[in-house]
Every structure is written in C-alpha cells, then in structure tokens.
Amino acid sequence: MNWKKSFLVSIISFTFLTALAMGCNKVQETPTPQPTGPQLTETAQIAYIGNEACQACHTDTFNNVTHTKHFSAFKPLSDYPLDKPLTSVTIFDAANTEKPTSTTLDLSQAKVYGVMMDDYIIAEIPAAAGFKEKIYRVGALKKVDDKWTVEAPKQNDIDKDGKPDWTAEKFTCGKCHAPGIEKASPTVGISCESCHGPAGNHASATDKKGTMSLETAKNSCLDCHKSDPTKDAQGNFTASNHYGTRNFFASKHAQSSQLNQCLTCHSAHKANASGALLVADKPTDICVKCHAGKTFDLEKLMWKNPTDPNAHFTKDHSFGAIKYEDLQDDAATKPIEIKNPTVIELIKKLLPDLAK
Ligand code: HEC
Ligand code: HEC
Ligand code: HEC
Ligand code: HEC
Ligand code: HEC
Ligand code: HEC
Structure with missing residues (x-):
C-alpha cells in the first residue's frame, strides 16, 4: 500500500463520513425523536484507514512501531525471496470433510493477503472452486539458506487414494494475526488501528480532540x-x-x-x-x-x-x-x-x- 493509495482511501472515507454526518444533521431537524439508531450506524461506519495514513502526522510513533514484532507478524509475500517462481498447486479443502473438493490455484495470480509468522501463506479461494470458506492457509514457507521454498501447509490423504494431498486449512487465526483482513483495512496485519480502533473520523477531523480513545488502546491487549x-x-x-x-x-x-x-x-x-x-x-x-x-x-x-x-x-x-x-x-x-x-x-x- 503506497501513500497515494491510502491518501485516496482517507479522502473517500472523509467524503463518505461527511455525507453521513450531513445525513445525521437532517435527522436532528425533523421533530420525530430519534432513538439510538443513527448514532449506532455512524459508529459502525468509521473506516479503517491503515498504518500509512498515520505516518505523516505521527512519524516517530510510526517509525517505532515498524520495529516491533507486531508489525512483522504478517508480511507481504514479496518480502520473501523465493527459490523459484510461484506456480500452480492443486489444493484440497480441509474444511470439507464430507466431500473431497480440490481446486488448482495459480499462486502467482491468486489473491494472496500475505505471510503469517514467516510461515503460512494466506490467500482467497475463488468462489467457483466450491470451497466451504473463503480464506485459507494455502501454502507454507520454509527457509533453506537465504531462500524460501513454498510447501503444503498440511498434508492429508483427503481423497483416500493412498497419497498425501496438499491440504488447505480454513484461516481461523486472522482475528489476532491479520485483523485487517476482516476489517477491510489497507493494512492487513496488526496495525495502529488494531489497538486504537478505526481512525477514519480522527484523521479527517479538524478538531481532533476526543476522536481517539486511549482507553480503547489500553484495553486492546487482552x-x-x-x-x-x-x-x-x-x-x-x-x-x-x-x-x-x-x-x-x-x-x-x-x-x-x-x-x-x-x-x-x-x-x-x-x-x-x-x-x-x-x-x-x-x-x-x-x-x-x-x-x-x-x-x-x-x-x-x-x-x-x-x-x-x-x-x-x-x-x-x-x-x-x-x-x-x-x-x-x-x-x-x-x-x-x-x-x-x-x-x-x-x-x-x-x-x-x-x-x-
Ligand atoms: C492529519 C494528521 C493526523 C493523522 C492522519 C492522524 N492523526 Fe492522530 N492525532 C493528530 C493530532 C494533531 C493529535 C493530537 C490531538 C489532541 O491534541 O488531542 C492526534 C492524536 C492521536 C491520538 C491520541 C489521542 C489522545 O487522546 O491523546 C491517537 C491515539 C492517534 N492520534 C492515533 C492515530 C492513528 C492510529 C492514526 C492513523 C490510523 C492517526 N492518529 C492519524 C493528527 C493526526
Ligand atoms: C486469540 C488470538 C490468537 C489466535 C486466534 C491465534 N493466535 Fe497465534 N498468537 C497469538 C499471540 C498473541 C501470539 C504471541 C504470543 C504467544 O505465542 O504466546 C501468537 C503466536 C503465534 C505463533 C508463534 C509463536 C508460537 O507460539 O509458536 C504461531 C506460529 C502462531 N501464533 C500461529 C497461530 C495459528 C496457526 C493460528 C490459527 C490456527 C493462531 N496462531 C491463532 C494470538 C492468536
Ligand atoms: C499494541 C497496540 C498498539 C499499537 C500497534 C499502536 N498503539 Fe498507539 N498506543 C497504544 C496504547 C496502549 C497507548 C496508550 C499509552 C499510555 O496510556 O501510556 C497508545 C498511545 C498512542 C498515542 C498517544 C501518545 C502516546 O504515545 O502515548 C498516539 C498518538 C498513538 N498511540 C498512535 C499510534 C500510531 C500512529 C500507531 C501505529 C504506527 C500506534 N499508535 C500503534 C497501543 C498501540
Ligand atoms: C508498578 C509496580 C510493580 C512493578 C513494576 C512490578 N510489580 Fe510485582 N507486585 C506489585 C504489587 C502492587 C503486587 C501486589 C502486592 C501484594 O498484594 O502483596 C505485586 C506482587 C508481585 C508478586 C507476588 C507477591 C510477592 O511479592 O512475591 C510477585 C512474585 C511479583 N510481584 C513479581 C514481579 C516481577 C517479577 C516484576 C517484574 C517483571 C514485577 N513484579 C513488577 C507491583 C509491581
Ligand atoms: C509485571 C510485569 C509484567 C506485566 C504486568 C505483564 N507482563 Fe508480559 N512479560 C513480562 C516479562 C518480564 C516478560 C518476558 C520478557 C523476556 O523474557 O524477554 C513478558 C513477556 C510477554 C510476552 C512474550 C511472550 C512470551 O511468552 O515470551 C507477551 C506476549 C506478553 N508478555 C504480553 C503481556 C500482556 C498482554 C500483558 C497484560 C495482560 C502483560 N504481558 C503483562 C512482564 C510483564
Ligand atoms: C490484534 C491482536 C493483538 C493486539 C491487539 C495486541 N497484540 Fe501483542 N501480539 C500479537 C501477536 C500475533 C504477537 C506475535 C508477534 C510475533 O511474535 O511476531 C504479539 C506479540 C506480543 C509480544 C511479544 C513480542 C514482543 O514484541 O515483545 C508482546 C510483549 C505483546 N504482544 C504485547 C502486547 C501489548 C502490551 C498489547 C496491548 C497494548 C498488545 N500486545 C496488543 C497480537 C496482538
């Protein structure tokens, strides 16, 4: 994610939130008393804007955070020099125990989110493949000398033909290891907003007072x-x-x-x-x-x-x-x-x- 792109994201979310805020003003003008509904929607709509959006204003903090293990818990696959170019692999769905289902995934073209803990490659399986879930651990990395080899994340004989199959596990680790995937954040790994909560409102606010809560961050660890x-x-x-x-x-x-x-x-x-x-x-x-x-x-x-x-x-x-x-x-x-x-x-x- 480059700066331009995340800037664009902030602009989009700014425009969106401004529109939302104007909508709310209209609601207040009408005489009918409004329950908590509109407020709730507004909270739910605060956008995640990603780490790079914080960098320009919180440069020192950003630089410190990039040296922590939180920051490197989930990295792009391009950070890993591979021993050979990515190829196609035939993957079985470990989440489907009733019916052996497989698909051929071209790793060089697939939607790869990144690598978790220098180990698992996390990617999306196209809906057409008929897998039970959307996001899987589709491969694993192993370091040999200074290069990385792509291997099966798990091997199981799913189709019972006597040979071990390249088995993809449903990705259940994201809540903690790649929270940005579910939150549609430009930063898929652990980000500033994983602890601080979404900052879309904060970044675009003219008066920033009260737009971020430090309590949220303090309570996030557990x-x-x-x-x-x-x-x-x-x-x-x-x-x-x-x-x-x-x-x-x-x-x-x-x-x-x-x-x-x-x-x-x-x-x-x-x-x-x-x-x-x-x-x-x-x-x-x-x-x-x-x-x-x-x-x-x-x-x-x-x-x-x-x-x-x-x-x-x-x-x-x-x-x-x-x-x-x-x-x-x-x-x-x-x-x-x-x-x-x-x-x-x-x-x-x-x-x-x-x-x-
Ligand atoms: C356009 C500049 C700008 C951007 C972008 C920005 N911030 Fe801030 N942030 C500020 C300023 C200015 C303050 C100080 C506000 C004040 O005086 O209370 C602040 C304060 C904060 C605080 C402290 C709040 C408090 O109560 O002390 C947190 C936490 C924070 N920012 C997090 C973030 C995160 C996370 C991001 C990125 C997702 C971000 N900010 C993006 C300008 C920015
Ligand atoms: C509830 C949050 C949470 C979930 C869910 C979670 N992890 Fe973790 N994981 C952590 C935290 C926090 C650490 C660092 C501290 C530790 O290892 O005890 C960690 C560390 C790790 C480590 C490195 C150190 C070690 O202990 O081996 C690996 C590997 C790992 N997790 C794999 C996974 C996998 C694979 C999944 C999904 C099947 C998963 N985690 C699900 C929170 C989580
Ligand atoms: C692991 C969780 C975590 C991450 C990741 C994180 N923060 Fe924080 N941040 C906190 C906590 C907790 C506090 C409150 C510290 C305190 O109360 O002493 C805090 C405080 C702050 C403050 C208030 C001033 C200060 O330093 O105490 C700012 C600004 C801030 N964070 C910005 C950021 C930005 C920008 C990023 C990403 C580059 C980031 N944080 C990443 C947990 C986190
Ligand atoms: C901010 C102050 C503070 C710091 C820093 C701190 N403690 Fe404590 N610790 C306490 C308090 C308060 C208690 C509770 C005392 C009680 O209720 O008897 C306690 C209790 C304990 C106890 C159980 C009772 C006892 O005294 O044997 C142990 C063991 C302990 N701390 C170890 C540690 C270790 C190891 C560290 C450093 C990694 C540490 N503490 C850092 C304040 C602190
Ligand atoms: C009294 C001090 C103290 C408190 C309070 C404390 N920790 Fe720790 N924690 C430590 C020390 C000391 C280590 C070991 C550091 C080392 O050996 O390098 C550690 C290690 C860790 C590790 C590294 C994983 C591991 O198993 O080595 C994690 C993760 C961690 N703490 C998270 C937390 C979180 C989250 C909280 C709050 C719920 C917390 N700690 C509260 C002192 C503390
Ligand atoms: C979104 C999930 C998430 C949140 C929130 C989070 N952590 Fe972590 N934390 C992890 C994971 C995953 C790891 C393992 C990273 C690794 O080893 O590469 C980790 C590792 C650690 C470690 C051990 C490695 C190190 O850098 O020393 C400490 C200590 C730690 N976290 C403390 C905290 C504290 C303190 C907070 C709250 C301010 C916090 N974490 C919030 C997921 C989280």
Missing part, C-alpha cells in the same frame, strides 16, 4: 493475548499455551490498582534493545521499581510449557500464583492438565464463567 485455562465438556481443566500471557488473571498484578496493567512492564510502540516490547532493556530492571531489594528468577517464575506440541513460547504471567509444579500435570501427555483441586478452586473463584 483481545489477542488472553490466555486463560479452558474447561472441556467433561469438566477437565487445561492450561492455555498460545497468546503469551498464561494466567495473568491470577496475578496480584492484575488485581492491583498500582499497576497500569500490561503497560507497567510492556511498551505499546517501542521495542527495547533486544526487540521486545518491554519498558526496560533488562526485564528485572522493571521489577525493582516496585520490588526494591528483591531478586526474581524470571526463567523460573514465568514458566514455559515443558510439553507443548507446537513449542509455543508463552510465559506464565501469574507471577507465582499458579506454579507449574502445583498443577499436577502428567508431563508425558501433551496438554498441561490442571488436576490440583486448590488451583481449580482459585480458577473458579477468579473466572466465574469457568465455575459453571
């Missing part, structure tokens, strides 16, 4: 990072391994008004010397601000799942309230089971939804 335990139909509890903040709800930090939630330790825009979104280069330098004289062993305190099938790096954020050793997990099996009644009681107390 939209994507909530990593609470889950309970299955049999009532068994397991710890969650994705999203990076396992058991934050149980920490004294989450309950204390002295903390500014995630932003006590994490920065929203600026990565530290090691490229992490932390407010200090050395993580323990953050802790001593409030815990003077205490030394924490963060490797132990923020435990990682020893048995995760996908080697997720999620660090426990309960800060000692829920220790791995306390869970009574069977380390020989992949999920982390939570069997200790005391821990289950704590979970039910703090997350009443799971007590049902």
